[in-house]
């Protein structure tokens with residue numbers, strides 16, 4: 001276990017905890033599996049995550065009870081928003097049971113899930129009934145040949161669209177739709193995606209392709225800057241910037257200017273590469289096996305499973321967490337360079353997207 005420095009004051013009295021750059025701990029992303037039913041070329045390329053890849057053993061995974069136990073402690077130190085992710089969270093059996101346990105925690109103001117949507121059409125109602133509030137669905141193109149080349153398992157667009165509609169019908173709304181834009185791969189799909197979701201009630205967000213992990217062969221040349229995405233869309237569908245919903249919101253919001261249609265809606269751009277938002281980052285990530293990462297681009301985590309399983313009480317776990325957060329100084333996206341891109345960073349499928 002990586003041991004943070006011993007601190008001299010009672011840590012729970014400091015909640016909400018601020019890190020060394022004054023950033024509070026507000027959001028926790030929880031990865032419930034390192035497995036996925038897609039092999040997106042920019043995330044889990046088949047050459048690495050093929051038949052021989054050793055995924056975590058079941059006994060290594062945190063149980064739902066362990067996750068909920070930890071989540072309660074995180075909430076006591078300031079976390080208000082929880083997001084269930086992975087890997088693909090819907091491949092973890094009975095994840096609805098985890099939803100129910102998390103939503104019951106006093107102080108949780110938002111509970112969301114990020115999913116590729118493949119299994120969503122059948123699960124949306126059960127997830128809503130269990131207490132899930134919102135979903136974000138990843139979809140990189142409406143063109144089947146592009147999308148299938150990207151997910152690399154031949155999964156059709158139509159079934160993801162079914163999942164999105166089922167989620168909205170179940171009340172998991174507004175549904176956010178995330179599109180990672182990679183130059184020369186799906187940048188030609190930007191405008192058709194905007195047109196498809198404009199006025200739909202769903203919020204489309206364009207994500208800059210990032211150098212997460214170290215298996216996707218990231219190059220700066222592959223990144224389509226958000227400014228370019230906005231130019232492509234704005235040339236056909238005029239846009240105006242709008243205020244963030246809250247401090248630290250990762251997406252910059254733009255609304256369609258459409259005199260004839262008040263419900264044209266909005267889009268978001270997430271510019272982690274060209275306009276880093278580290279200064280407001282209040283997110284921690286809990287891996288499937290209970291390691292805490294204080295940055296998406298981290299190279300090492302802090303082992304909470306060991307504490308959960310060695311008889312530690314809430315106070316000890318809470319002190320450990322607070323000590324980690326108090327010394328946090330991560331700001332990877334602000335110091336990114338061609339050199340940092342090759343660091344042995346943790347894979348997104350493991351750490352949780």
Ligand code: SAM
Nearest residue numbers: 043086087088114115116138178180209210353
């Ligand atoms: N399986 C779920 C899904 O597909 O949404 C959750 C996990 S996935 C890792 C979470 C999000 O991260 C997806 O929207 C995915 O497109 C995005 N993502 C993965 N690798 C990325 C990269 N290199 N750059 C930007 N976004 C990435």
